[in-house]
Amino acid sequence: MLLDVRPLTNTMPSNVTIERLDQLKDVPGEVTLPFFILSVLTILGAAAALTLRNLVHCVLALMLAFVGLAGLYLHLDAQFIGFAQILVYIGAVAILIVFAILLTRGGESPSQSIVSPSWAISSVVSVIVFGVLAWTIRSSATTRHSIPPQPEVTVKQIGDALMSRFALPLEVIGLLLTAALVGAVTIAMQDKQEMK
Amino acid sequence: MTETLDQIFVTLNHWLVAHLPVQTQPIFAAILSVVSIIVVFASLFAMTTILERKGLGRFQNRYGPNRVGPYGLLQPLADGLKSLTKEDIVPRSADKVVHLLAPLVLVVAAFLGYAVLPIGRNMVAVNLDAGVLYFFAAGSIVELSIFMAGWSSRNKYSLLGAMRAIAQMISYEIPLILSAIAVIMTVGSLSAVAIVEAQAAYTGIWPHWFVFTPWGFAGFVLFMIAGTAESNRSPFDLPEGESEIIAGYYIEYSGFKFALFFLGEYIGMFAISGMAITLFLGGWSAPFPFLSWIPSYLWFFAKLFALIAMFIWVRSTLPRLRMDQLMSFAWKFMLPMALLNLVNVAVWRFLPSGLSRWLVCAVLVIVPYILLGRGLVQSKKLEKRVYRFAD
């Protein structure tokens, strides 16, 4: 039993139909103010990251979106993931992207159009994807269960789990990161022939 | 009596907050602790500027500033007035929004680290379960603000200084975190309060601080060196040295924004010192049990002053490291030492306590230090210099 996956038991009766869409007032809980602010911040940051002209502004807006996401993780009582998100994404991935922008001369504002010629179809596709996902969420019965109490999870438990049940994925990700490190250095290294 | 003196700020906090309506009490308690942290550490910053200038002056056989008050002690006032009234020049082609935001992000990120430092018994702003991880996450936001400062000035030297500073900071972040992990492995928790409480015991008159163990001493030295590099202080201040690159990434900043950068850097230095005190020097606990009548927060600030004095001493003594020397020091010396320190902690834990444990762990620190040090020096063959002329 390496991966202890238990199926989400559906306590709703099996004749759930689309008519339950109009009973959304059964959804427990209400949108709190911190959640609202954090999600607006995240979505605005993500939208800005993909619509601004200047690449460095895009990266900074992306970091704002990641900060908002870290706040959402903290709102969900996942402390370790929230701080790890900030440490990894803002402390490392942002720096990587910024270095890549500067090494590929992306610092100046682009003179031509910033979107590819097929931008209309792509936007329609992504709107359709969002529509399907939102429809699935609204009509799903799993989102209407009652809210369980706050889980008491300490970092010690995460460490114990990483060393016992999840030891194999831990070793595999160590190998993966080593391979990525060696691969990135090899790919980005300048060839000795090119330099001469 | 010592109990009340020790907990005087906690009782003051409770008494002040009790006057307010019940629903708003958590928010006001939090605001009170935040305001007190900002006030205390900003005035510590003001004190440190004059301490540093006079200290540096004395090391260099001259007086420091001595005009403004008795012995020059009101100099921070003069400095603050100067930086507030200077004209705020922004280059015409600079990116105005990012140029404005960079010092703000730096100061906010630097102050965020204080939320988990236990300054006295029961005197921590937030007792987070993943406190040490939060501290390092707040420290990693500083790198992004340095990039913002360097890039938004649209100045080649500024950008070059920012890139060097970022490369230095991410290189030294790894030994910093690895040497902290040695302590976390021993205590078994990421909470700063738990780490301090694990060091607050005594055997005889000797405290259980981690710096008095072989791996703790090596970890403390590694942490302080990496912390010096993280806060861009001499001898690691090539990216911002005045004689090298004309102040690097804050060339184009003047007036109050420059003062904010200065403030952010020193606050970062105090935060790293505070974390070193928490991890290795026993936090707020007294060195000997017969001295524990002195309040805990006074011990914290005494240790903080000692570490600040050490920073100033190192600044005035050692020459600046060149960029390649800096990077090879981080990756070839400090990273292997930090990894060996982790092995050392494991060996310490699984050996029975006694003299053998001390000997084995001390050997595990000293032998790699000598081997790595000798090995790295000898790998550079000193040969006759070849000059390349401009024709």
Place this chain on the structure above:
Amino acid sequence: MTTPLASYLLVSALLFSIGLAGALTRRNAILVLVGIELMLNAANLNFIAFWRYGPNPEALTGIMFAIFAIGVAAAEAAVGLALIISIYRHYKTTNLDQIDSMRG
């Protein structure tokens, strides 16, 4: 009162579709990577939301998956950016519309 699960899932779906739109429409190769990172983060948010509101949070499965997803995303960003730099050295541009021939 805590927020309902559906709100988190809606935010995650919105982030995913914004990332998808960006990855499909922008011309610069680096911004495609930014879009991919956003999509990975949206999936992470989904995992953590289901971990919190699910029946067995003590199993820590959601957190573990999110930790490994963060690690994999960082590795993939590193390799992707190295590729972009290498391609830039050859084609002297990062505009995806101009990097369209298999012949060097």
